[in-house]
Amino acid sequence: MAGILIRMKLAILRRSMTGGKATWMVVGGVIGIVLAGATIWLSLLDGTDPHVVADLLAAVYLMWALGWVIGPIWGGATVLRVEHFALLSVPRRRLAFGLLGAAFVGITTAVTLLGFLSLIVYAARLGVVPALVAVPGVVLQLIFVVLLSRVAMAVFGVVARSRTGAAFTGAVIAAMMVLAQSGWMVYVAIQVSGVLTTGFGPGFRTTVRAVPSGWALVAVESADTGDWWLVLAALAGLAALIVLLLLAWSRTLGSPRRARATIRGSRDARPARGGLYAGSAGPMLRKELRTWWRDPLRTQSVFVPVVWALGTALLPLTFDSKLLLPWAAPALAVMAGAAVSNLYGQDGTALWMTLLTGSERADLRGRQLAYLLIFGPITLVVAVVCTVWSGQTWTWPWVLALTPAMLGGGAGLGALVSVVALAPGPDAHKRPDNPLEHGDTTGQANLMVWGGLLPGIPAGALLGFGTVYDNAFLLWAAVPVGVATGVLLAWWLGNVAVRRLEARGAELLFLMRTGRTSTSVKIDVPKRAVWASIAGWTFGSIALFPQGIVPMIVLAAGLEVKSWFLALYLPGALQWPTAAVMVLLGGWLYYVAIKAAIASKPSAPSGDAAEPAEQQPAEFESV
Structure with a gap:
């Protein structure tokens, strides 16, 4: 029995060692060997x-x-x-x-x-x-x-x-x-x-x-x-x-006998006459809030950004530093946007009900409002508690200006990415046990993390000038600018997402049902471009953050820590320039990675994947 299963596994591995999967397997093996070598070095x-x-x-x-x-x-x-x-x-x-x-x-x-x-x-x-x-x-x-x-x-x-x-x-x-x-x-x-x-x-x-x-x-x-x-x-x-x-x-290898939990509905089914539940978006908001409460995948999407932001801010306490505590709330606002970058993909083919009833605008606005009601109070509590705990009163304008800008920007950008870059996944009743096999959203999450920093630029500019010129008016003027930026981006990007959903809803449903677009084409990407993309993302991240941004933070805070930061081992006159060069190098490597990842040489559509556009409504009506 063991010999048969071993040969079966080797055959599967041999046939799956292709493309990006093979690359990541090799990269993971190299990282594992490095860790194993470090363990052996430790024993010596x-x-x-x-x-x-x-x-x-x-x-x-x-x-x-x-x-x-x-x-x-x-x-x-x-x-x-x-x-x-x-x-x-x-x-x-x-x-x-x-x-x-x-x-x-x-x-x-x-x-x-x-x-x-x-x-x-x-x-x-x-x-x-x-x-x-x-x-x-x-x-x-x-x-x-x-x-x-x-x-x-x-x-x-x-x-x-x-x-x-x-x-x-x-x-x-x-x-x-x-x-x-x-x-x-x-x-x-x-x-x-x-x-x-x-x-x-x-x-x-x-x-x-x-x-x-x-x-x-x-x-x-x-x-x-x-x-x-x-x-x-x-x-x-x-x-x-x-x-x-x-x-x-x-004992777990037999036929599964796991019963699914039954969640009772609300006893109060009366339609709301006012407040948040009023209007066409009210029922959608109520549906979304119940989904956030009942769906385990949504529960996971809440805990990932909260624990990540708190863990990142609290980890420096291991060497008695409260430097990152005030920034927990802006970090949470950015990561929360990544949690909603694939809401329609998480719901599976339930999208057809929204399309058939023509409620695209109400549905998307309800999702945005539910996101703000879920993450808004959590982010506010984190902002107040962590900033007070840090004792760094000068950070209040920064926290109060950047947090709403990034939270509102995440609501708009997340809605747009959910429609434009939908990652198909299984329906809720067909989800596998592995919680990460619910659709590959790595690209969407990375886009949300980096794109989620952009809404803070207008308020950040005022904060920078206010700090440089020691102007309290500019510092506190950044707060309403941050709030206005968040509201504007949530409304504007949400409106763009609505128009996209109304125009391309049938294609999104086709993608959810089949895992491919209605006009799929084969993309030939050279292996050199794949390796360049992986190297750019890997070494770019190392140069930009641990060798660039983090040393700048350490130098600005006056901490006596060198660790493995190259800039901190150089003479004083070279520390800031070296950190700046690392930031530029990391940005350039990111540019190389993005440029290498752009698909090239698209071939003609193959097989039944290339259906004429006029046939798509018929495909949609057959659902």
Whole structure:
């Protein structure tokens, strides 16, 4: 059974290694190898107390285990899915062993094994006997993380269907985003605290060894001290935990018997006569508010920007800095726009009801107003609490001017992107368990994040002049300018989106139903352009933010932090110019990435994808 499944997985991987997917698999493998090499390098540190090295290794092993747990949430769906074998007349435990064997064939498993070899390297420094104990420890540790990932995938598949599970999923996704972009702050906190020389506290040391990811390390350390009962207990406990995880996972491989939660409707079905629910947009607003409350995917869309903004602002507290606290609200306003960049795609083919009733304008305005009612109060609370907590009173005009501008701009730009760049996804009742397989909105989210900064330019210009000339009138005059900018952009861009929806609604519905446009063409993009685009986005982000903007913030705040910022290691006269050059370099690399990503050499429409435009209404009427 295992051999058949392994060959099946290899065949799928071989045939799927094409285009952008192959590129991202290679990039992910290279990043994984770098992380594994860093783990091995950590086990070879000289000039550091061996106990500190062991503490760091235990913490890193915990991070590897968490990576395997979060993999299903982050989009790392397995190649051989359990539901593909649900109806086979194969014993569940036999199928579990086969799928487990196939799980060890893959880039992630090979990279993880390379990282876990650091335990053998560290044990060899202690002696021959600890090195021999480390060998079964590495094997058991690898089997444990693979099984833990499979069980986590089954659990998340059930939990993600509820609103509570969706909130947890959104929080985990946001936490991963924060660590990916700002993880260097944790390194700065560790460096500033001096624990690399003085050692970690007993609480930290005990915790990272008490969790199962540290049991193999406990066995190695116990072998070094001659505590053989603890060696056997650690390895036997890890083996027993593997058996329990295997039994638990095998019970989830049968036919799914998960019932969907039934959510009762409102008892009050009377139409509203006034207030927000009045007018043609009132029923649409009520429908949208209920959707935001009931749909787990919408719940996830709320928690991702909130947790991301708070996590980004609170992370500098690890080295006693409140510098980013006032900017949590503007950051939340920008990221909230990315959460509504595919509202029509999330609703699936329900778009046909809006088109048949001719309620495009009311529907879109109701969506915009619901977005503002959901994120407006949250953003206001974050703005007041975080700014007061920071104690930086000079930031009040900035927060009060930029937040409404970006929030209103997000309402308008999000509505427009939802119509112009719709990403088709499954209907709500057909959504898969993986919360990230609901339509690829990466491009829309990136557009919203960067485009969401543009509405702050008018107010930002006044704030800049007011700060330079120390003019309080200009500073506070930026507040009504920011509010007016947000209102204007929400109305104007929303109006553009309405006209687009009225003119191209049938094509959008066709896209939702088939996953392709009614005039699909084949685009030939050279591999050189693909690699140039990936390199531009990757190195452009590194140059623009951690090597450009962040050093400028550190220099402006007068912090004594160098970390891995190149500009801060240069003489004082060269620090600001170097940071400015990095910003320009990052912008240029972004330009290269965007230019390389523009499709070229479109070929003639092929097959039935090239239907005449006059046939589209007939296709629409058949829905």
